[in-house]
Amino acid sequence: MAEEVKLYGTWSSPFSRRIELALKLKGVPFEYIEEDLSNKSPELLKYNPVHKKIPVLVHNSKPIAESQVILEYIDEIWNNNPILPQDPYQRAMARFWGKFIDEKALATRMKANFAEGKERELVTEEFFQQMKFLENELNGKDFFGGETIGFVDIVAIVVAIWFPLTQEVLGVETFTEEKFPVLFKWIRKITEIDVVNECRPPREKHLAYVKARIEGLKSASK
Amino acid sequence: MAEEVKLLKTWSSPFGLRAFWILKLKGVQFDFIDEDLSNKSPLLLQSNPVYKKVPVLIHNGKPISESLVILEYVDETWKQNPLLPEDPYERARARFWAKFGDDKVLASIWNAFIKQGKEQEEAIGLAIETLKFLEEELKGKRFFGGEKIGLPDLALGWLANLIGVFEEVIGVKLIEKERFPLLSAWMQEFAEAPVIKESWPPHEKLVTKFRAMREPYVAAAAQPK
Numbered sequence: 001m002a003e004e005v006k007l008y009g010t011w012s013s014p015f016s017r018r019i020e021l022a023l024k025l026k027g028v029p030f031e032y033i034e035e036d037l038s039n040k041s042p043e044l045l046k047y048n049p050v051h052k053k054i055p056v057l058v059h060n061s062k063p064i065a066e067s068q069v070i071l072e073y074i075d076e077i078w079n080n081n082p083i084l085p086q087d088p089y090q091r092a093m094a095r096f097w098g099k100f101i102d103e104k105a106l107a108t109r110m111k112a113n114f115a116e117g118k119e120r121e122l123v124t125e126e127f128f129q130q131m132k133f134l135e136n137e138l139n140g141k142d143f144f145g146g147e148t149i150g151f152v153d154i155v156a157i158v159v160a161i162w163f164p165l166t167q168e169v170l171g172v173e174t175f176t177e178e179k180f181p182v183l184f185k186w187i188r189k190i191t192e193i194d195v196v197n198e199c200r201p202p203r204e205k206h207l208a209y210v211k212a213r214i215e216g217l218k219s220a221s222k
Numbered sequence: 223m224a225e226e227v228k229l230l231k232t233w234s235s236p237f238g239l240r241a242f243w244i245l246k247l248k249g250v251q252f253d254f255i256d257e258d259l260s261n262k263s264p265l266l267l268q269s270n271p272v273y274k275k276v277p278v279l280i281h282n283g284k285p286i287s288e289s290l291v292i293l294e295y296v297d298e299t300w301k302q303n304p305l306l307p308e309d310p311y312e313r314a315r316a317r318f319w320a321k322f323g324d325d326k327v328l329a330s331i332w333n334a335f336i337k338q339g340k341e342q343e344e345a346i347g348l349a350i351e352t353l354k355f356l357e358e359e360l361k362g363k364r365f366f367g368g369e370k371i372g373l374p375d376l377a378l379g380w381l382a383n384l385i386g387v388f389e390e391v392i393g394v395k396l397i398e399k400e401r402f403p404l405l406s407a408w409m410q411e412f413a414e415a416p417v418i419k420e421s422w423p424p425h426e427k428l429v430t431k432f433r434a435m436r437e438p439y440v441a442a443a444a445q446p447k
Contacts, residue, residue: 050322050355062311069317076310088298089284095291100272133272 005030006058008044010037012201012209014158015067016055021154021199022071026078068098071151083151094151097137097144101155105130112174113166114217124174131175134159135183142189153190160187161200169210227252230266230278232259234423234431236380237289238277243376244293246417248300290320293373305373319359319366320377326352327378334396335388336436338443342392349396353405360404364411375412381405382413387428391436 007023007030009016023030035044035054047056047063056063057070059077064070075083084091108130112123134156137144144152164187167175177184190196201209229245231238233256245252257266257276269278269285279286279295286295297305306313330352333345356378359366366374381397389395399406412418 059311064311064314064318066318066321069314069321072317073310073314076313088295089281089286091298092286092291092295095294096286096288099288099291 003029004058004060006033007031008033008035008041008047008056008058009054010035012206013054014162017199017201018067018154018157019055019057019070019074021157021196022074022083024195024199025083025149025154026074026081028074028078068095068102068155071098071154075151081148083145083154085145085150094144097134097152098155100130100134101152101159105134106158109163109166113170113172113214127174128179131159131180131183135180138182138186143186149190149193149196157190157196157200159183160190165206165210166214169207169214225251226280226282228280229254230257230263230269230280231255231276232257234428235276236384239421239423240289240376240379241277241279241292241296242421243379243418244296244305246421247305247371248296248303250296250300290324290373290377293320293376297373305367305371305376307368307372316367316373319374322355323374323378327356327381331385331388331396334394335392335432336439338440346394346396350401353397353402357402357405360408365408371412371415371418379412379418382409382418383422383425384428384432385409387425387432390429391433 005023005028007016007019009019009032011034020032033041033043035041037054040052044054044056045052047058048054048065051065053065055067055070056065057073058064059073064073071083084094105127108123108127112120112127115123137152141147143149144156163175167173191200200206227245227250229238229241229252231242231254242254255263255265257263259276262274265280266276266278267274269280270276270287273287275287277287277289277292279292281295281299286292293305306316327349330345330349334342334349337345356366363369365371366378385397389397397405397409413422
């Protein structure tokens with residue numbers, strides 16, 4: 001049976017882009033459908049009725065939602081260029097750090113972006129501690145996955161690309177090379193990879209988008 | 223080499239209970255330590271420096287944290303009585319529902335538990351909407367895992383006894399049999415399953431604990447604004 005792989009996503013979402021990257025790394029041909037989140041397609045609502053969110057991968061008409069769940073699915077279906085290690089303990093570590101990035105680092109970053117005064121100091125410190133933990137995980141390796149990029153690297157692209165961009169827009173200095181030399185070395189290495197660059201939002205468009213979003217959020221909270 | 227399996231948990235933590243369940247269900251020999259979270263052991267702090275939380279599984283000296291990560295690790299390391307199905311699509315569904323349980327169900331029920339007045343009414347409404355998805359998912363199934371207990375059952379298992387505790391403390395029924403016949407039936411089946419039924423923390427002690435946890439929220443809401 002001919003394989004049918006569809007990805008419902010948006011160009012600016014790190015969660016959507018990480019699925020593109022995984023599929024491209026494994027050379028899986030897929031159809032990409034760009035969603036307009038202000039006007040969600042009937043297909044999206046049908047394929048992800050619980051969350052009504054992107055990304056959704058549809059493989060031979062079967063939908064899978066939640067980006068890290070999708071990554072594991074992709075790795076199990078297409079065995080070439082594995083994303084997760086074989087060893088159960090290493091797999092557990094990869095899942096732990098994947099969870100940490102999406103559940104902790106991202107949330108703290110969001111808080112730090114909008115906090116003010118004393119709260120800002122505290123959250124910035126929390127962010128620093130958390131990112132230090134992540135940085136220590138690199139531990140002399142080129143990538144979190146070792147010599148080649150793996151699950152954690154793919155999830156952490158949000159840190160490599162989205163964090164510095166938001167920082168640039170906000171004009172803050174919480175995520176700098178000075179504070180995180182090892183992490184920035186990793187960022188340089190990973191953003192040199194062709195397939196990673198094929199899957200990132202175009203810079204100017206992304207910058208404008210993030211600017212507009214932050215302005216929108218700031219004025220909404222006033 | 224002799225296998226060494228140690229589980230750090232607390233007497234009441236539903237997350238620790240998940241790890242306890244899977245080890246028991248697979249017949250793994252293990253020791254456990256019930257931590258006092260107001261006085262965390264050096265072992266806990268050293269084994270989980272990132273979160274400093276329970277549960278932590280320590281297997282031959284190597285620590286694993288985050289209960290869902292622990293469940294998958296145990297399932298991959300001890301192959302008997304598998305928790306996840308073979309088929310990748312079914313595995314993805316199992317992981318999806320386990321995550322839904324933690325991200326949405328737990329969060330919405332906790333909100334219904336701690337909020338007061340109008341906010342509580344809204345939170346209860348949202349919790350019920352969330353629970354409807356679980357009711358739907360159980361159609362034609364005995365457990366979320368199908369014929370037998372799977373990953374989502376262990377992930378959602380806390381509902382089977384903690385819901386009763388929360389309902390008693392707030393005086394509101396969240397899972398009514400008429401509205402949630404399948405979920406109610408599942409809760410009963412799960413609660414009485416072998417291994418699971420011997421593990422529940424004492425009800426009265428849980429009621430006392432969660433009542434005390436709710437106090438600061440009640441007090442804060444009573445403050446004049």
